[in-house]
Amino acid sequence: MASFYVKGGVELKGEIVPQGAKNEALQIISAVLLTKDKVTITNIPDIVDVNLQIELMAEIGVKVERITRHTCTFQADNIDPDYLGSEAFRKKSARLRGSVMIAGPMLARFGKAYVPKPGGDKIGRRRLDTHIIGFQKLGARFNYEDTNSLMQLTASKLRGAYMLLDEPSVTGTANIVMAAVMAEGITTIYNAACEPYLQQLCNMLNRMGAKISGIGSNLLTIEGVQKLSGTDHAMLPDMIEVGSFIGLAAMTQSELTIKNVGLSCLGIIPEKFMQLGIQMEFKGDDIFIPAQEVYQIQTFLDGSILTVSDHPWPGLTPDLLSIILVTATQAIGSVLIHQKMFESRLFFVDKLVDMGAQIILCDPHRATVIGIGRKYALHGITMSSPDIRAGVALLIAALSADGYSTIQNIEQIDRGYQYIDTRLNNLGADIQRIA
Incomplete structure (x- = not known):
């Protein structure tokens, strides 16, 4: 199985175009x-x-x-x-x-x-x-x-x-x-x-x-x-990639422009990342993410801890909860992540805990993230990608961490993200693909 060997702590910069959905x-x-x-x-x-x-x-x-x-x-x-x-x-x-x-x-x-x-x-x-x-x-x-x-x-x-x-x-x-x-x-x-x-x-x-x-x-x-006849069809941009790149920019303190995002079809995805304190600007059909040293998680109006959960459209897609969870680890404040649909999707958090994140896995569906607010960086470890979205969440964590990380079983990541190492290396990342 192939692996990624990732140097962390590198600031990224530039433009990236999301793949088709x-x-x-x-x-x-x-x-x-x-x-x-x-x-x-x-x-x-x-x-x-x-x-x-x-x-x-x-x-x-x-x-x-x-x-x-x-x-x-x-x-x-x-x-x-x-x-x-x-x-x-x-x-x-x-x-x-x-x-x-x-x-x-x-x-x-x-x-x-x-x-x-x-x-x-x-x-x-x-x-x-x-x-x-x-x-x-x-x-x-x-x-x-x-x-x-x-x-x-x-x-x-x-x-x-x-x-x-x-x-x-x-x-x-x-x-x-x-x-x-x-x-x-x-x-x-x-x-x-x-x-x-x-x-x-x-x-x-x-x-x-x-x-x-x-x-x-x-x-x-x-x-x-x-009967039906032939036609031409163009795919939308992949909203999961868009969300992944927003989280990546925040975690690595990078200035990124995500091009041609299909903004009208993103629903509440940008809003959910803004609830984590991530700044962004909408320029036509592009999203500009400025480099941020810190970002602070909002609370509900009564002061209670923010809860982010998946829900059928127009609610938040469950595919982005792994990305939101890892992004929250370096925020200021706390958030409860509630994965309602799949009972095994949060089990990758043990790897983030090994990297230094503060996460309490409450049960198979809920995890509380206590953001460390960049008081210290995560540190690189060897880990394995359990599924597509958790795999990219771990890649984002590795890119933000001190030292080097090895991510095994990257075939899972390749199932959902095209040329992800090449595209991120073009922004300044240091990711080596090892057969």
């Missing part, structure tokens, strides 16, 4: 299965998870032309639906959570889909009930093959239905939407996710000929159509 890409690339026509996608992030998804498309039978590392054309005019039931597909999809997003389009267009046990981060249970129940309400039949952990869905004809989702799952909503766009009649999805990435998917499907209304709200209405 990872979480959007996995949905959008899956949606190309809904049409025989050519679909062109731009601003694709060149990361492991997305590249695996593109490889899966090719193996299913999609014609893929990679014009550049960030632009691809897809044409799904010769698909083998039975490949998804093969051992080869199960092995590849076990490495990728996003493989589940293929089910909705395959069910809509071919009347059958296979869902293997999902891969991805080891951050706790990530159930698929919302996906499966939604498909069943559209008329799909469900069978679980225990011998190979494979879920099979079949439907001679999908029919529109009313459904109230038990949770506003982003991937669940996206999967159900992709199944419903070619179902007979009207589908109504209440308690739907409404993240910008889901809005992007719905807008793309409408350009392809779908009839989806209520986009951006938690009530989607879909009038089924018989």
Whole structure:
């Protein structure tokens, strides 16, 4: 496994452009299965998870032309639906959570889909009930093959239905939407996710000929159509990268400009970092972070300790809680981080404690950070990246620390952040990739 060898305590300076959105890409690339026509996608992030998804498309039978590392054309005019039931597909999809997003389009267009046990981060249970129940309400039949952990869905004809989702799952909503766009009649999805990435998917499907209304709200209405056509689509900037760079600038006392952030689609992300005392200026679609010697965490109006928690959009995405937690370690003041969705995502804090941070892990979902206000720097250690977001949080800690750190298992970081060592080294960081 590869590692990063990181020299800490180096001030960064310059401009950085966020990659295309990872979480959007996995949905959008899956949606190309809904049409025989050519679909062109731009601003694709060149990361492991997305590249695996593109490889899966090719193996299913999609014609893929990679014009550049960030632009691809897809044409799904010769698909083998039975490949998804093969051992080869199960092995590849076990490495990728996003493989589940293929089910909705395959069910809509071919009347059958296979869902293997999902891969991805080891951050706790990530159930698929919302996906499966939604498909069943559209008329799909469900069978679980225990011998190979494979879920099979079949439907001679999908029919529109009313459904109230038990949770506003982003991937669940996206999967159900992709199944419903070619179902007979009207589908109504209440308690739907409404993240910008889901809005992007719905807008793309409408350009392809779908009839989806209520986009951006938690009530989607879909009038089924018989077929969809090709389109062009550009990915949004990755909001998780934007938040990561804000935290990086604060922790390393660096002056950074984050370019082309898609400010209108960031929601409350900038506000949450400002609650930690981080200054920023908005210049068009750019965010300028000045170098700050200190930053102080706000309290609530009654003087009680600030709590930062994840919540469905327009609340704070859970993917940024690891970044906010590490950023708070060098602030003045305290904050309670409440990770509601995943019960294993805060377990990386023991590594920050080993570096000198003051953190109390209250339970699997909550951690209290007592900011040390730069009274002393964190110190470098050897550690391992447990998942994508924790891995980047540890990289940010290492860049701010005294001495050298080694971060192992950086394949986790590569799954979500493209060329992160090269891009940060261009700003003045000292990160060596060791095979």
